[in-house]
Amino acid sequence: MSLNHIPLNFSDRRRRAIDRFTRRLVTCCGIAILLLMLLLFFWLIWVVLPLFTAPALYPQATQQLWDRQPALATGIQGDKGWRIGRDGAARIIPLNGQPAEPALMLRPIPQQVASSADRQTLLLNAEGALRLLQPVDGAWRYPLGDTPLRIAGGAAQAMALATLSDSQWRIAVLTETGLNVVTLGQRQAPRTVALPQAHADHLLLSPQGDLLYASEGKALRVWQLSDDRATLRETVALAQPPRSLHLLAGGQSLLIQDGRGVTQWFSVAGAQGPRLHEIRTFADSSPTAAIVTETQRRVFATLDPDGALKIFASKQPGPILQRQLAPGVEQAAFSPRGDALLLERAGSWQLLRIKNPWPDVSWRSFWQKIWYENYPAPDWVWQSTNAADSYQAKFSFVPMVVGTLKAAALSLLFATPLALAAAIYTAWFMAPGLRRWVKPAIEMMGALPSVVIGLIAGLWLAPHISQALLGVLLLPLTLAATLLLCGALSRYLPARWRQPGGEVMLLLPLLLIVTLATLIVPTYLLGDASEWLPHYEQRNLLIAGLAMGFALVPLIFTLSEDALFSVPATLGQGSLALGATPWQTLTRVVLPGASAGIFAALMIGFGRAVGETMIVLMATGNTPQSEGGLFSGLRALSANIAIEMPEAAAGSAHYRILFLSALMLLVFTLIINTLAELIRQRLRQRYSQHEGQA
Structure with missing residues (x-):
C-alpha cells in the first residue's frame, strides 16, 4: 500500500462535530443579533408611543353641597377645593368626601x-x-389684613388682579369716575394711577402686572403699566365686540371670545415696538361657552350650556379632547397641574380626572411651521428648555433633520472624490510596492477617534479656515487645474520620470506649493472672513463637512479599493490586449465591474455621516436652524441627543421626544441600508451577466 494513499471512506467524526457546532454557534449568534435589534426597535417604540396617546377623561363620584346657589368663585388647591358662595361663606372642602372645614x-x-x-x-x-x-394650606388668609380698601369714585364695576410678588399686588378697578390701577404692598402705602378711560366692558391684567387689557365695544386698549405710570401702548380694532378675555399661562397669549369663537392673540415685535396680532382661531370653539384656563400650561377648556366639554392646547388647531357631560355646569376650575377639572352644578361638585400629560405634542407639531409667542412669523423651532417657569417648549425636528442631511451631504461631497480617486489610483495605477505602504497608512486614518477629529476641527481648523476662507474655497479649483495641467505636460517628461510611482514624487511637492500659495495669498488681501463676510460663524457647515469628510475618506477608500482590486485581472488585460487605453479600461471595464462595491461604500459612508455625533457636536455652532448656508451653524439629530439627553427628565415629553429622534435615526438607517443592498444586488447581477457574456 502506498504511503500517500487516502481511503475514500475517510471520515473524521471530531471534525464533523466541530463543523456542526461552529455552524450552529454562528447561526445562534446571527439570530441573537437580529433579536437584539428587534428588541431595541420595539423598546424605542414602547418609550415613544405614550407621546401619541389621546387624552382621556375619568369622571369621579358626585359630591353633594349644602348650598344650591351658584358660587362666586371656585378652585382647587392640592386635594382640596375652595368655594366662595353668594351668602359670603368661604369654605375649603376636601375632594375625598371628608367633612369640610x-x-x-x-x-x-x-x-x-x-x-x-x-x-x-x-x-x-x-x-x-x-x-x-388667599386659600393657604387648608385655611383662609388676608395677606393685607381684613381692613377693606376703598377706591375713590364709588363702587367697582369691573376689576382685575395680578400678583407681582409674595408681598405685592396690582389691581385694576373701573368705577363711575374712571379706570384706576392700584399697586398694593404689605409694607407700603397704595399707589394709584388714573387712566384716561371712562368705560370698559372687560378688564384683564397680565400675570406680571405690566400690561392691562381693557375692551370697550370693538376697541381693545393695551396699557403698559409701572408703579407710578401708565402708557397706552396700542389700540386694536376688533372685528366683533369680545364676550370675554382670558390669558393663557405665562401671560403672553390673549384669548378673545366673540361671535366667531375663540381666537389667540399675542404681541409681535415691529418697527413701533410689540403689537398684538391675531394668530389663529381655534376650530370648533364655541362663541357662548364658558372658558377655563390652566395655570401652568397653555391649555384651556370650553363648557357649553348643554354640557359639551372641549379641551384645547395653544399649538393645536382644534380640540384635543371632546366629551358630552351632563348640562347645568355653573362653575369650573382646573387643578394647578391640569390633571383634574372641578365642575359645580346646583348643589353638587364633580371632579373629572384628566390624563393629558403632553397637550402640545403631535406628529404635526414636529414637522409643520408653528407660530410661537413673540416670534415674527411661523417657523420650525427647536428650543427645549428655558430659565422661565412659564416657558413653552418648542420641539420641531426639521432643523435637526436639515442639519443632519446638510452635514452628511457636504461631507460626502468632500470625501467621495478624494476617496474614489485614491482608490482608483491605488488599485489600478500605483506600483505594487508602494501600494503595500499607502493602503495600510490610509486605513490607519480610520482608527482616529471622532472626538479627536472634532476637537481638532473646532479648536484648530475653524480659526484657520476663518483666516484663509477665500483660499479654501479656491483650493479645489486650483488643485484641479494643476492636476490637469500636469497631466497635459507629463508627456514631455523623461521616460525614467514617468515610471509608475515616480510621478507621485514629482506631483506631491508641486501640489503642496500650490496649496500653500492658494491659502496664503488671499489671506493677505482680505484677512479674516468675519471682517468682510456678514453673518459668518466660525464653527459652521463648512468646518463640519471638512472634518466629517476627513473621517469618511478611510472608510470609503478601503471598501472602494477592495472592490476595484477584486475585479478579475483578466478583464483588464483583455481590454488592454484589444487596444483600449488604461483610462478606457478603467472607465468601461473595471469601474462597472466594481460599481456594486463602490455603491455599497458610498452608502455605508452616508450612514456613518448621518449617525456621526462628536464631530458635528464640536465642529459646528450647535445651532438648531433650518436655514443658513455654508457659513452658518447647524445641529444634527445625533448631536442633539448627546447634548440634551443628560438634562431631560425621565418620562417627560422632552425625554420621549429625544428617544423618538433616536428611533427616526434607526429607521432611516435601516431604510437606507435596505435600499442600498437592493441596488447593490441589482448592480452585481447586471454586471456579472455582462462579464459572463464577455
Missing part, C-alpha cells in the same frame, strides 16, 4: 370676585370695599 363668613358679603393668574389670590368686592383673600 368651618366656613369663613365674609362680611360684608362680596358681590364680585376676581382672581390672579395662579388663582392663589382673590380680590373681593363688597359694596365698593376691596379685600385680598
Whole structure:
C-alpha cells in the first residue's frame, strides 16, 4: 500500500462535530443579533408611543353641597377645593368626601370676585370695599389684613388682579369716575394711577402686572403699566365686540371670545415696538361657552350650556379632547397641574380626572411651521428648555433633520472624490510596492477617534479656515487645474520620470506649493472672513463637512479599493490586449465591474455621516436652524441627543421626544441600508451577466 494513499471512506467524526457546532454557534449568534435589534426597535417604540396617546377623561363620584346657589368663585388647591358662595361663606372642602372645614363668613358679603393668574389670590368686592383673600394650606388668609380698601369714585364695576410678588399686588378697578390701577404692598402705602378711560366692558391684567387689557365695544386698549405710570401702548380694532378675555399661562397669549369663537392673540415685535396680532382661531370653539384656563400650561377648556366639554392646547388647531357631560355646569376650575377639572352644578361638585400629560405634542407639531409667542412669523423651532417657569417648549425636528442631511451631504461631497480617486489610483495605477505602504497608512486614518477629529476641527481648523476662507474655497479649483495641467505636460517628461510611482514624487511637492500659495495669498488681501463676510460663524457647515469628510475618506477608500482590486485581472488585460487605453479600461471595464462595491461604500459612508455625533457636536455652532448656508451653524439629530439627553427628565415629553429622534435615526438607517443592498444586488447581477457574456 502506498504511503500517500487516502481511503475514500475517510471520515473524521471530531471534525464533523466541530463543523456542526461552529455552524450552529454562528447561526445562534446571527439570530441573537437580529433579536437584539428587534428588541431595541420595539423598546424605542414602547418609550415613544405614550407621546401619541389621546387624552382621556375619568369622571369621579358626585359630591353633594349644602348650598344650591351658584358660587362666586371656585378652585382647587392640592386635594382640596375652595368655594366662595353668594351668602359670603368661604369654605375649603376636601375632594375625598371628608367633612369640610368651618366656613369663613365674609362680611360684608362680596358681590364680585376676581382672581390672579395662579388663582392663589382673590380680590373681593363688597359694596365698593376691596379685600385680598388667599386659600393657604387648608385655611383662609388676608395677606393685607381684613381692613377693606376703598377706591375713590364709588363702587367697582369691573376689576382685575395680578400678583407681582409674595408681598405685592396690582389691581385694576373701573368705577363711575374712571379706570384706576392700584399697586398694593404689605409694607407700603397704595399707589394709584388714573387712566384716561371712562368705560370698559372687560378688564384683564397680565400675570406680571405690566400690561392691562381693557375692551370697550370693538376697541381693545393695551396699557403698559409701572408703579407710578401708565402708557397706552396700542389700540386694536376688533372685528366683533369680545364676550370675554382670558390669558393663557405665562401671560403672553390673549384669548378673545366673540361671535366667531375663540381666537389667540399675542404681541409681535415691529418697527413701533410689540403689537398684538391675531394668530389663529381655534376650530370648533364655541362663541357662548364658558372658558377655563390652566395655570401652568397653555391649555384651556370650553363648557357649553348643554354640557359639551372641549379641551384645547395653544399649538393645536382644534380640540384635543371632546366629551358630552351632563348640562347645568355653573362653575369650573382646573387643578394647578391640569390633571383634574372641578365642575359645580346646583348643589353638587364633580371632579373629572384628566390624563393629558403632553397637550402640545403631535406628529404635526414636529414637522409643520408653528407660530410661537413673540416670534415674527411661523417657523420650525427647536428650543427645549428655558430659565422661565412659564416657558413653552418648542420641539420641531426639521432643523435637526436639515442639519443632519446638510452635514452628511457636504461631507460626502468632500470625501467621495478624494476617496474614489485614491482608490482608483491605488488599485489600478500605483506600483505594487508602494501600494503595500499607502493602503495600510490610509486605513490607519480610520482608527482616529471622532472626538479627536472634532476637537481638532473646532479648536484648530475653524480659526484657520476663518483666516484663509477665500483660499479654501479656491483650493479645489486650483488643485484641479494643476492636476490637469500636469497631466497635459507629463508627456514631455523623461521616460525614467514617468515610471509608475515616480510621478507621485514629482506631483506631491508641486501640489503642496500650490496649496500653500492658494491659502496664503488671499489671506493677505482680505484677512479674516468675519471682517468682510456678514453673518459668518466660525464653527459652521463648512468646518463640519471638512472634518466629517476627513473621517469618511478611510472608510470609503478601503471598501472602494477592495472592490476595484477584486475585479478579475483578466478583464483588464483583455481590454488592454484589444487596444483600449488604461483610462478606457478603467472607465468601461473595471469601474462597472466594481460599481456594486463602490455603491455599497458610498452608502455605508452616508450612514456613518448621518449617525456621526462628536464631530458635528464640536465642529459646528450647535445651532438648531433650518436655514443658513455654508457659513452658518447647524445641529444634527445625533448631536442633539448627546447634548440634551443628560438634562431631560425621565418620562417627560422632552425625554420621549429625544428617544423618538433616536428611533427616526434607526429607521432611516435601516431604510437606507435596505435600499442600498437592493441596488447593490441589482448592480452585481447586471454586471456579472455582462462579464459572463464577455
